[in-house]
Amino acid sequence: MTVNAVKDVKAQARRLAEAMAQAGNPVALSKAYELTAQAAGHADWNTMVAALRRAEPAAHAKGYALGDAVRGRYLGHPVSGRVHALRRKGETHYDIEIALDEPVDVVESAAFSSMRRRVRATIGADGRSIGRRSDGVAHLELD
Structure with a gap:
């Protein structure tokens, strides 16, 4: 996982929201966050963000x-x-x-x-x- 993993999935969710809007099925960005998390196998956005942060390199x-x-x-x-x-x-x-x-x-x-x-x-x-x-x-x- 990269150090910017949360930024990366936020960008992915924004792209999803934009693509759905262009396809005539607009969704709120918050819904795109939830869909992105579920597609990655997480229960919700907060669970995915917590998992990504735990997966960051342990070396600080x-x-x-x-x-x-x-x-x-x-x-x-x-x-x-x-x-x-x-x-x-x-x-x-x-x-x-x-x-x-x-x-x-x-x-x-x-x-x-x-x-x-x-x-x-x-x-x-x-x-x-x-x-x-x-x-x-x-x-x-x-x-």
């Missing part, structure tokens, strides 16, 4: 995939955990959520603490988040 940023063990730093604290969620965001970035092995305190104060069991960030192919601290260091840096 730096080769991370769901369930992979990762290590790095979050807000300067060493962390380790497993990739809990991963979603492509544009051509070069990914939203990643990591379920941490041990909670990390994200507050630099003796007065209180805030423990996190999961962390989320948008990362580039280098494994670093686009979000930065005031000193310019990435919020999340994966090894």
